[in-house]
Amino acid sequence: MNSLDGLNPQQQQAVTAGFGPVLVLAGPGSGKTRVLTHRIAYLIKTLEVSPYQILAVTFTNKAAREMERRVVELLDNQAEGLTLGTFHATCARLLRREAEHLPFKSDFVIFDSDDQLRLMKQVIQELGLDPKSYQPQSVLSSISNAKNELLLPEDYPVQHYRDEVVKRVFSRYQQLLLTNNALDFDDLLLWTARLLDENPQVRERYARRFEHILVDEFQDTNLAQYRLLRYLASFHNNIFVVGDTDQSIYTWRGADYRNVLRFERDYPDAQVILLEQNYRSTQTILDVAMAVIDQNPHRRPKKLFTSRGKGEKIILREVYDDREEAAFVVETIAGLVANGHARPGDIAVMYRTNAQSRMLEEAFLFAKIPYKLVGAQRFYGRREVKDVIAFLRLIHNPDDELSLLRVINLPPRGIGEKTYSTLRLEAKRHGISPGQLLIELSRARESFSRDLLLERAYQRLASFGSMLLKWLAWRDRSTPLEIIDFVLEDTGLREFIDDGTEEGKDRWENVMELRRLASEYHEPGLADFLDQLALVSDQDTLEVSNNAPALMTLHAAKGLEFPIVFIVGLSDGVLPHQRSFEDEEAMQEERRLFYVGITRAKDRLYLVTPLHRNAFGYSEPVKESRFLADIPSGLILENRRERRYDRMTERSLSPWETSGIVKPATQAKYSPGVTVLHPVWGEGLVLNSRLQDDDEIVDVFFVGVGLKRLAASLARLELK
DNA sequence: ATGGACAATGTTTTT
DNA sequence: CATTGTCCAT
Numbered sequence: 001m002n003s004l005d006g007l008n009p010q011q012q013q014a015v016t017a018g019f020g021p022v023l024v025l026a027g028p029g030s031g032k033t034r035v036l037t038h039r040i041a042y043l044i045k046t047l048e049v050s051p052y053q054i055l056a057v058t059f060t061n062k063a064a065r066e067m068e069r070r071v072v073e074l075l076d077n078q079a080e081g082l083t084l085g086t087f088h089a090t091c092a093r094l095l096r097r098e099a100e101h102l103p104f105k106s107d108f109v110i111f112d113s114d115d116q117l118r119l120m121k122q123v124i125q126e127l128g129l130d131p132k133s134y135q136p137q138s139v140l141s142s143i144s145n146a147k148n149e150l151l152l153p154e155d156y157p158v159q160h161y162r163d164e165v166v167k168r169v170f171s172r173y174q175q176l177l178l179t180n181n182a183l184d185f186d187d188l189l190l191w192t193a194r195l196l197d198e199n200p201q202v203r204e205r206y207a208r209r210f211e212h213i214l215v216d217e218f219q220d221t222n223l224a225q226y227r228l229l230r231y232l233a234s235f236h237n238n239i240f241v242v243g244d245t246d247q248s249i250y251t252w253r254g255a256d257y258r259n260v261l262r263f264e265r266d267y268p269d270a271q272v273i274l275l276e277q278n279y280r281s282t283q284t285i286l287d288v289a290m291a292v293i294d295q296n297p298h299r300r301p302k303k304l305f306t307s308r309g310k311g312e313k314i315i316l317r318e319v320y321d322d323r324e325e326a327a328f329v330v331e332t333i334a335g336l337v338a339n340g341h342a343r344p345g346d347i348a349v350m351y352r353t354n355a356q357s358r359m360l361e362e363a364f365l366f367a368k369i370p371y372k373l374v375g376a377q378r379f380y381g382r383r384e385v386k387d388v389i390a391f392l393r394l395i396h397n398p399d400d401e402l403s404l405l406r407v408i409n410l411p412p413r414g415i416g417e418k419t420y421s422t423l424r425l426e427a428k429r430h431g432i433s434p435g436q437l438l439i440e441l442s443r444a445r446e447s448f449s450r451d452l453l454l455e456r457a458y459q460r461l462a463s464f465g466s467m468l469l470k471w472l473a474w475r476d477r478s479t480p481l482e483i484i485d486f487v488l489e490d491t492g493l494r495e496f497i498d499d500g501t502e503e504g505k506d507r508w509e510n511v512m513e514l515r516r517l518a519s520e521y522h523e524p525g526l527a528d529f530l531d532q533l534a535l536v537s538d539q540d541t542l543e544v545s546n547n548a549p550a551l552m553t554l555h556a557a558k559g560l561e562f563p564i565v566f567i568v569g570l571s572d573g574v575l576p577h578q579r580s581f582e583d584e585e586a587m588q589e590e591r592r593l594f595y596v597g598i599t600r601a602k603d604r605l606y607l608v609t610p611l612h613r614n615a616f617g618y619s620e621p622v623k624e625s626r627f628l629a630d631i632p633s634g635l636i637l638e639n640r641r642e643r644r645y646d647r648m649t650e651r652s653l654s655p656w657e658t659s660g661i662v663k664p665a666t667q668a669k670y671s672p673g674v675t676v677l678h679p680v681w682g683e684g685l686v687l688n689s690r691l692q693d694d695d696e697i698v699d700v701f702f703v704g705v706g707l708k709r710l711a712a713s714l715a716r717l718e719l720k
Numbered sequence: 721a722t723g724g725a726c727a728a729t730g731t732t733t734t735t
Numbered sequence: 736c737a738t739t740g741t742c743c744a745t
Contacts, residue, residue, distance in 0.1 A: 185735055534735095556733090580732090616736065
């Protein structure tokens with residue numbers, strides 16, 4: 001089979017581009033993954049490049065896996081030896097291999113944002129700083145920015161007094177990372193870039209090896225990644241990058257879409273190929289998307305087109321607040337599925353902030369419609385999951401004090417703060433890590449000044465130490481699954497986590513899910529498993545075959561596509577977010593975020609705009625998103641609320657009016673959660689109810705029938 | 721050492 | 736309002 005079959009001329013040009021740098025500017029849905037996978041297949045099959053000499057990097061594991069699957073398919077399994085992975089995972093592997101040239105050991109652990117925060121709090125306390133004026137989060141983000149610019153503490157630029165302090169904090173933070181034998185996310189890139197910069201032998205070895213380098217989502221690279229790529233491509237100069245500046249939504253994380261411009265400057269002979277034909281959306285959806293993004297200044301003009309035809313108009317729905325919004329979404333989805341217009345898995349609901357998922361989740365749960373929440377934090381951030389992972393990390397790397405601190409008294413075994421700080425002090429005196437001392441303790445009792453501790457506390461430490469020693473003895477011969485089972489068994493965590501309550505059962509389920517993930521690793525040792533756990537992306541948690549609507553942030557939606565998309569919370573202050581109001585660049589990024597959301601939709605797009613926003617327990621009127629004004633009215637089907645109702649509610653209520661002294665004219669008879677009886681449809685559940693024009697409008701979910709909106713005065717509903 | 725009660729605090733997005 | 740941290744009593 002000819003691997004160019006089914007590619008349009010621009011795609012073919014990209015796939016078969018000669019050697020040297022290539023920049024592919026790929027609009028949404030223009031088949032960039034297709035181009036990348038075909039390019040790899042072309043290099044291997046037609047140009048007979050060895051897979052071993054090809055490096056392809058992505059940002060999420062999901063994207064990497066998908067690419068790998070497609071390459072293998074194109075090549076009938078002739079892809080053995082290909083290096084294909086995320087930036088972070090690829091760097092982690094390289095650093096483990098080259099650890100001898102670096103100030104840490106090859107069995108380092110990767111600290112996630114949670115660990116970073118805990119470590120930072122420790123540093124701020126240790127240096128006696130006021131956590132109010134030096135908020136751990138904000139100091140961390142300064143440090144992260146510095147690392148993205150490839151700066152270590154000694155290079156940190158000092159302009160204000162604050163910089164001076166941050167520099168000191170940075171220095172101590174970095175020092176602590178090293179004593180824990182740990183790297184944070186930014187370190188993975190930073191150390192790799194620095195290694196290649198400072199060590200010509202290593203650089204040349206890799207630069208010679210990777211004859212071809214391919215990069216996905218190039219607009220999301222930061223300076224460290226850009227440098228990294230330049231070093232790796234420094235020998236063969238065959239660097240093939242694919243990106244779209246209009247989809248740059250991670251500048252707050254250090255991503256710099258100007259790397260695209262930098263690329264053109266640094267590689268003046270680069271071929272530039274534009275992919276504008278879209279294979280995903282209807283022309284109407286594309287026109288809406290272009291109308292929105294065209295408002296951003298300084299863009300390279302791009303004209304998206306499709307052969308799919310106009311399709312239907314997009315739908316704008318105005319709702320009262322987030323509660324009604326959630327009801328509308330769930331009700332519409334139930335209707336679409338019931339009428340056979342869509343399968344549940346065809347639908348996605350997207351929002352600006354994670355907090356917005358809650359109301360939606362409640363509505364789904366209430367209607368008993370299953371849904372899928374996309375987001376790694378939701379699972380890996382669970383306490384019980386992190387606890388078990390902390391045990392594994394400690395076993396992998398006993399110097400990891402943060403993990404030790406987390407599990408040493410879990411389940412409670414009488415080792416409190418006092419006992420721990422004695423252990424810590426004593427460890428410092430011996431010049432070893434607390435974890436090491438624990439192990440020593442269980443082996444040779446003399447190494448600890450006995451008079452420092454009560455016999456009881458001492459016994460407890462020693463017994464934990466011997467448990468740890470036992471696990472360590474098994475570590476290199478056991479699979480992750482076996483190690484998890486040792487831990488669960490020896491610690492009695494099960495009884496602690498599954499305490500017989502409903503939540504306890506859920507918590508245990510989560511641990512079992514982690515256990516299931518571990519069961520996919522058949523080799524002894526924890527490194528690979530722990531790396532995967534540390535580097536999962538939100539998107540990685542979305543299963544392809546899941547037959548339920550997916551809920552996700554707009555950020556998590558990038559790279560995905562769905563026949564039907566809802567974008568909710570289109571209010572000024574939410575999307576665009578309040579914090580972008582004063583910053584023109586940030587506002588443009590908000591617009592790109594909206595653009596990304598719109599272009600996820602294949603056939604039908606719902607935009608939902610609430611008139612009120614609930615925050616801090618108060619409801620306040622909000623303006624609709626300013627972005628909506630940019631959509632030509634001919635492309636949109638508007639469904640707004642009654643004007644009369646608007647006027648009543650758009651006025652700000654004074655506090656005593658909201659406190660319930662002023663009662664509505666009619667009292668609602670049906671409240672969410674009650675069961676009602678309908679003469680035709682039988683028993684149903686009230687999802688939502690509101691007063692309107694002296695009548696009560698009730699949304700009821702009937703089993704086997706679906707959701708119905710009824711006027712209480714007409715439908716003969718009975719309370720059950 | 722542990723757990724419960726209250727107070728303060730806060731909403732962007734995440735590899 | 737809902738989560739997170741801090742203080743205090745057992």
